[in-house]
Amino acid sequence: MVNIRITNTNGTEQSIESKAGMSLMEALRGANIDGIVAECGGSMSCATCHVVVDTDWLTATGEISDMEDDMLDCTATDRDPGSRLSCQIELSEALDGLQISIPDNQF
């Protein structure tokens, strides 16, 4: 299991248990985390599954592709150094304890 610690848009904190192998977006949606819209379903077409990863964890979440990098430049809430599209992060045991926050707006 992969434990994910989440700071919600209203500042409250929670943690969820997810399975390795799924995307972070799927895990967050599966847990009904408010503020993850992800309308395109993981095609990197909508940029509405934006999360901000705690910078200590950023390297562990893997490389950012050129396309994701471009999409992150124009998210509804301005990009932060820890910004990622959660559909592009695959969960693994290495991400157990991952700390993220949900930005204010997705659209």
Add this chain to the structure above:
Amino acid sequence: MGLIEGHLDVGAPEGVPIWDIDPYATDVLENPIEFYREMRAKGPFVYIPRYAILACARYAQTKEVFSDHERFVSSRGVGLVDFKQTTPWRPPSIILEVDPPEHTRVRRIMAKTLSPKVMREQASLLQSIADQMVAEVVAMGEIDGVADLAERYPTTVFPRILGLKKSNGRHLLDYGAMVFDAVGPDNEIRRASLSKGEDVVPWIMKQCERDNLIEGGLGAGIYTYADSGDISEKEAGLLVRSLLSAGVDTTVTGIGSLLYCLAENPEQFELLKDNPKLARSAFEEVLRYTAPVHSFFRTSAGDTEVSGIKIQENTKILCMLGAANRDEDHWPNADKYDVTRDVQGHLGMGAGIHGCVGQNLARAEVSAVLTAILAQVDKIEFTGTAKWRPGNSIRALASLPIKLTKKEA
């Protein structure tokens, strides 16, 4: 090997049922739901000899074929014509009808042009026009949902956001119909749409020129990428053309179908009025349930296999997005419009790298209209029979007689 409808006839793969049907017959296009059901029941694929094509209608195979851009390419056209065998009716789109790496270079520019950030900047303009237009149709009471709102709203806001110096709603609608009907076979529908080309095509190409775009609009924004050398001047023009091709007919269809769904399912409209937060997913459910783009093709780039079926190189595969969106094996109660459904994964905006690049704009437009409706309208009722317009790749309403009852303040 001969050509049929501009592509090679590679024959039926082993184990695939042969179905003697015309998916483009007017009665099928007007009422496709039974046809979808029958095609799904026949198997993961069927072979349609009339057009020498393979077709898929179940969710799993449709999603696989539609989104695997390496095995199933778009560069040979998303219609029946194989661009490798036959010259297409217009120079191919440099975003829709192209594969990586060329696709990636151009897609990045369009994704930035149509991003959530840009839509956020446009939100108040979109909402104020929607509020005003909905107030006007509510005052009218009995309306044609298509002409009075579904066509009027996008043909008003879209040219403004793009920054077209000159706009002509009729030309924009006709060009959209040409592009989407050209995907199909050489039938009456395609010929009727393409026959409008003489007037429409030169007008469209003219509006795509730098000098005809207003500073600060999305169109002029695309030309800044030509200034920086990311694309050529000609490519910038073709990308503006892509916006004009795909940005109007689709949203017109989306708004018309939304009104249809709300009139057809009053209890869902009540749910929405009680919980306007469901507005975004209510539109996603419209996309699943009605599938504005009902089908597009892919072409197999090499010999391959899907669900145990051997598919030869050069095979044109008709991906029935509308049918996949109604597959009971994936969507429980698929034939029910349900605003509370978890609708993620529907194919109404496509899937994969060719997923609709304008989807954020489409959602912004329709959300604005739906927000205005929820604020101002108490009831939406049919006053006559809705008529569907047969289209070779778009399933849109031709007319929608409805009555809007004003919400008491």
